Amino acid sequence: MSKKQIKTTVNGVEHEILVDSTWTLLETLRDQLKLTGTKEGCSNGNCGACTVMIDGVSSCSCLVLASEIDGREVTTVEGLADHGHLTPVQDAFVDNSGLQCGFCTPGFMIATTALLNENPHPSENEIRLKLAGNLCRCTGYDKIVRSVQDAAERLSNQQDVVERLP
Amino acid sequence: MTGEATQTLEMHERMPNFDYEAPTTLKAALELLARPGEVRPLAGGTDIIDQLKNNRRNADLVVDMKRVPELLKLEMNGVGLRIGSAVSCSAVHKFTSTHGIFPALSEASELVGSVHIQNRASIGGNVCNAAPSADTIPALLIHEAVAHTASASGGREIPLIDFFAGPGQTVLEKGEILKELLLPSPSKQTASAYLRFIPRNEMDIAVAGVGSLIEVDPANGIVTRARIALASVAPTPVRAYAAEELLEGAVIDAATIDKIADLAVEAAVPITDVRGSAEYRKELIRVLTKRTLNICLERLA
Numbered sequence: 001m002s003k004k005q006i007k008t009t010v011n012g013v014e015h016e017i018l019v020d021s022t023w024t025l026l027e028t029l030r031d032q033l034k035l036t037g038t039k040e041g042c043s044n045g046n047c048g049a050c051t052v053m054i055d056g057v058s059s060c061s062c063l064v065l066a067s068e069i070d071g072r073e074v075t076t077v078e079g080l081a082d083h084g085h086l087t088p089v090q091d092a093f094v095d096n097s098g099l100q101c102g103f104c105t106p107g108f109m110i111a112t113t114a115l116l117n118e119n120p121h122p123s124e125n126e127i128r129l130k131l132a133g134n135l136c137r138c139t140g141y142d143k144i145v146r147s148v149q150d151a152a153e154r155l156s157n158q159q160d161v162v163e164r165l166p
Numbered sequence: 167m168t169g170e171a172t173q174t175l176e177m178h179e180r181m182p183n184f185d186y187e188a189p190t191t192l193k194a195a196l197e198l199l200a201r202p203g204e205v206r207p208l209a210g211g212t213d214i215i216d217q218l219k220n221n222r223r224n225a226d227l228v229v230d231m232k233r234v235p236e237l238l239k240l241e242m243n244g245v246g247l248r249i250g251s252a253v254s255c256s257a258v259h260k261f262t263s264t265h266g267i268f269p270a271l272s273e274a275s276e277l278v279g280s281v282h283i284q285n286r287a288s289i290g291g292n293v294c295n296a297a298p299s300a301d302t303i304p305a306l307l308i309h310e311a312v313a314h315t316a317s318a319s320g321g322r323e324i325p326l327i328d329f330f331a332g333p334g335q336t337v338l339e340k341g342e343i344l345k346e347l348l349l350p351s352p353s354k355q356t357a358s359a360y361l362r363f364i365p366r367n368e369m370d371i372a373v374a375g376v377g378s379l380i381e382v383d384p385a386n387g388i389v390t391r392a393r394i395a396l397a398s399v400a401p402t403p404v405r406a407y408a409a410e411e412l413l414e415g416a417v418i419d420a421a422t423i424d425k426i427a428d429l430a431v432e433a434a435v436p437i438t439d440v441r442g443s444a445e446y447r448k449e450l451i452r453v454l455t456k457r458t459l460n461i462c463l464e465r466l467a
Contacts (some may be wrong), residue, residue, distance in 0.1 A: 001181040008328065021186035021228070024215070043215045046369070057256075058282045063215045065208075068185045068230055098201050132368040133280020 006070035010035065011079030019066035026050045028066035029076060037077040037106045041135070048134030049108040057112035060133075070106050080113065088154035089113050098147030100138035107134045113150050116155055124149070135137035173406040181449040183219045187229040192237070192345075196318045198229045200341035201428035207231050207343050208251040209288035212279065213295045224259040228388055236345060237290070242267070246350040251290025251343065251387050253300070256281070258289050268349060269465065270358035270377045274305035277362060282370055290344050293329065295369075296336050296402070303330075304377030304395035305360045309349045317342035332400035355390075357465035362397065363450045372398045373442040374450035376430070378458035380413065387417045394426070394455060398449050399434035409455070429453040 004023045007014065010033060019028055026043075027051070029035045041049035043062045050061040052062060053075040070138045080087050089112050092098070099105045108131070115130045121149060122130065128141070184206075188196040198369035199205050203226035215225040231237050234409050237252040240261055247268060249258060255275040262272035278287050278301055292302045293313070296467035303326070311326040318341055326347070329338050338344065352358075375397030381390045392413035394406040409429035415421050 002185045004186060022181040022184060032410075043219065045212055045279060048280060048282060051282055057285045059286050060212070060280075060282045061211045063210075063283075064286070065186060065211065065215065065228070067188065068208075068211070068232070069189065102206075115281075130281050130369055133282045 004067050004070070006067060007074045008069045008071070011074070011076060021065070021067060023066040024062055025052070025054075025064040025066050025069055025074070026061040029061060029074070032066075035076050035078050039103055040151075041103070043153070046133075046135070047104070048107040048111060049104055051108055051134065053114055054116070056117070058111055069121055077109050080109055084119045087113070088158060089116065089148075089151040092146075092151035092154055093147040096143055096147040096150050098139065098144045104134060104136045104138075108136070108144060112151060115148070116152055120156060120159075121152055122148070170243075181215075182221065182224055184218070185227045186223040186230065187227065188233050190233045190235075192234050194317060195229055195231060195234050196316060196341065196343070198227065199343060199398055201227060203227060205229060205341075207294075209237070209256060209291045210286035212283050212287040213291060213293075215466070217311060239346065241304045241350070246348055249289055249347045249349070251294075252288050252387065253290070253345055255284040255287050255289055255292070259284065260314045267351075268309055268358065270306070270308060270360040270379065271302065271349070274301040274360040274377070275299045277360075278370075285441070289347065293326070293347070294336055294338070294344050296330050296332075296334050298333055298401060298403060299372045299375070299398040300403065301360070301372060302398065303332075304397050305358070306347060306349065307395035307403060307405060308358055308377045308379035308393035309348045309352065310393070311349045313344055314346045314348060315342050316345040321345060327403075327405055332401050352379070355379055355384055355466065357462040358393075359461035359465070361454045361458050361461075363454060371441065374434075374454060375396045376408060376454035376458050378455065378460065378462055380462045382418070382467070389413050389416055389418055394430055394433075394458075396430065396434055396451055398441075399436040399451060404433055406430040406455075408432060409433035418459070418463065423456050426459065427452045427455040430432055 003018050028037050032108050039049035041047035045060045045063045053063045111134050205227045206225040208228050208230050231252045237250040239250040240253045255278045259275040262268045294298045313324045313329050315322045358379040360377040362372035364370035377395045379393040392410045394409050396404050409426045431448045431451050433452045436444045438444045
């Protein structure tokens, strides 16, 4: 076991932290940086509760060593809203009741944001396939899928407004 | 702050002790890998970190290979497709599907866990983890991938079929790594497909998997090359040689496909386990062989 000084940007904030060689990114986020929005579920890459973006790409933070993020940018659920203003993805989940207990929700927020960044107009099948790595034990997924479809629509309308601006 | 963090972390299921290095040159990486003790290369980490947590593999030193430029190459050249061993499944899926090449590999690289796993998991790691159920391996085998290795004393070129020594075991020696996989470009009259069976729609381990490749002479419909590889039905991924031999030189029709499927089943020596019985797995090989061959025919049409 050894310690390593790493430099990383988490939710736009630069951190220089000392991490243990055996810590996962999930442990560093929750226990060291106190960003407890990211959840630990299965800890083996099946449930997606710990999903974060690393350099914009969705990843299970339980299967990443903290040392690996040296020089990388990490986005957690805490980094989505802008000064308390929810993103269209977050608004869509609230308005469509795309959550019940909320434990899986941070993972779904990140997974949905990453999905819509890459594919702004996914079909229902694509949504179900691309979110298969995020498990919810409460809602049964239909409301989640509706939330994602609504989020896609909101983002696309937002884009339309931006394009119509002079 | 540090004391508090350590206290919280002790409550977790902790990983065994190991050191971590992230070399930026192949030479430095190979020197680290030659060190005494259990030295584990890490690319995506999606298998090895889980295995370390569960004491299924151990490590004194973990060497992160993702900063070694040679291992991140993904390109088509005059000979074929070069996949650096640390290139992610997502990158391989995007590259092959965008270019419309190596369809079986394109399909298989989109089946390795969830999107979040595919974004980090490397094809090289899927190969080196050597699970009999690994989805990308049959696809690589039918496309005649050659494993290029590297070690402090040089490197080897190993046809991928000779790369596996048993479940979770490869022929790599101490200090030797998989550097890249090279897949020769197939002719235009070639089609390939990979299918696996799992009880759910996605995110599961193959009960059985089949990759098929055929090259057909458009003048007379005769199969000039056939490759069939099976997953999850033997201690290592296997090729169905007898099925391939019968197919080569034959005109492919429904009756031929039935015979080929019977021969493919004979190459399977499955076990009965929690995911399926041996008999069920053999039946799956029969069905998946037919389906993949029919997909190949559709792709050639």
